[in-house]
Amino acid sequence: MEPIRDSIRKYMNESGWSSRLKQTSERLFQDERIEQWLQTHQDELEDGAIQQGLSQLYEYKSSSIDCDRCTSLDGCTNLMRGHQPELYVENGQIQMRYLPCPSKKAHDARRVREGLVKSMYVSEEFKKASFNAIDWDESDDTRGKAVIQSLRFANETHPGEQGEGLYLHGMFGVGKTYIAAAIQNTLAERNIQSMLVYVPEFFREMRQSVADGTVTEKLEAVKRVPVLLLDDLGAETMSSWVRDDVLGVILQYRMTEKLPTVFTSNWDYDELEDHLSFSQKGGKNA
Numbered sequence: 645m646e647p648i649r650d651s652i653r654k655y656m657n658e659s660g661w662s663s664r665l666k667q668t669s670e671r672l673f674q675d676e677r678i679e680q681w682l683q684t685h686q687d688e689l690e691d692g693a694i695q696q697g698l699s700q701l702y703e704y705k706s707s708s709i710d711c712d713r714c715t716s717l718d719g720c721t722n723l724m725r726g727h728q729p730e731l732y733v734e735n736g737q738i739q740m741r742y743l744p745c746p747s748k749k750a751h752d753a754r755r756v757r758e759g760l761v762k763s764m765y766v767s768e769e770f771k772k773a774s775f776n777a778i779d780w781d782e783s784d785d786t787r788g789k790a791v792i793q794s795l796r797f798a799n800e801t802h803p804g805e806q807g808e809g810l811y812l813h814g815m816f817g818v819g820k821t822y823i824a825a826a827i828q829n830t831l832a833e834r835n836i837q838s839m840l841v842y843v844p845e846f847f848r849e850m851r852q853s854v855a856d857g858t859v860t861e862k863l864e865a866v867k868r869v870p871v872l873l874l875d876d877l878g879a880e881t882m883s884s885w886v887r888d889d890v891l892g893v894i895l896q897y898r899m900t901e902k903l904p905t906v907f908t909s910n911w912d913y914d915e916l917e918d919h920l921s922f923s924q925k926g927g928k929n930a
Contacts, residue, residue: 690736697738807902
């Protein structure tokens with residue numbers, strides 16, 4: 645097969661290209677990417693396609709140079725921000741289009757992940773929580789097991805297929821909320837939507853929602869999310885209505901639909917069960 649540069653030079657001579665056009669085009673065809681592309685697609689191009697496609701080739705070269713110099717999406721100077729040029733053949737002619745560049749794809753993927761991470765009444769500081777940033781003393785076997793179990797859950801749970809959840813308990817300030825947020829961010833990397841809810845504030849809002857008639861709407865949003873993380877369960881003073889008609893409804897639905905729920909609490913499981921057996925008025929329910 646004749647080298648594409650020789651074929652182009654021969655074509656320019658036979659087609660009567662002006663010396664100025666030849667000179668300009670020679671520099672264009674010396675571009676390694678363009679030369680390689682023309683070499684690959686020369687059998688697909690009709691006669692005269694190169695001359696008719698010069699504007700596409702020039703734009704491709706110019707935009708490609710800009711992409712080579714680009715260090716971030718914010719610094720993109722291309723006609724279409726975050727897009728890189730691509731040459732293709734259509735009906736024997738040279739065409740060019742812009743497709744998302746790696747920086748744009750990474751940016752969009754990050755935005756999608758952020759959209760999968762929802763929270764209610766939780767501090768902004770937890771948005772970047774990561775298992776890689778969690779330290780624990782090797783002698784602290786309990787914390788180590790909690791982190792490992794949490795990471796395994798985040799990597800292996802399949803909402804709708806298996807409904808097993810996770811219960812994290814410990815004293816105030818040991819990092820339960822951070823671990824829950826790390827679970828949430830790991831789920832987002834797997835494109836699994838989740839919601840992290842600070843329980844005392846959520847229950848307080850649910851009581852206030854009775855007046856404006858939005859109880860059902862808020863319940864639906866929380867109970868249907870693929871993975872729900874309830875933070876600090878048991879810290880609130882709970883009425884029988886909140887326990888039975890809010891928490892009970894949420895958990896019953898999620899259990900039926902096999903939607904995993906993660907709990908954090910200052911109480912261990914038995915203590916929480918005892919706590920939930922009391923109504924706000926101080927009476928223990930049978």
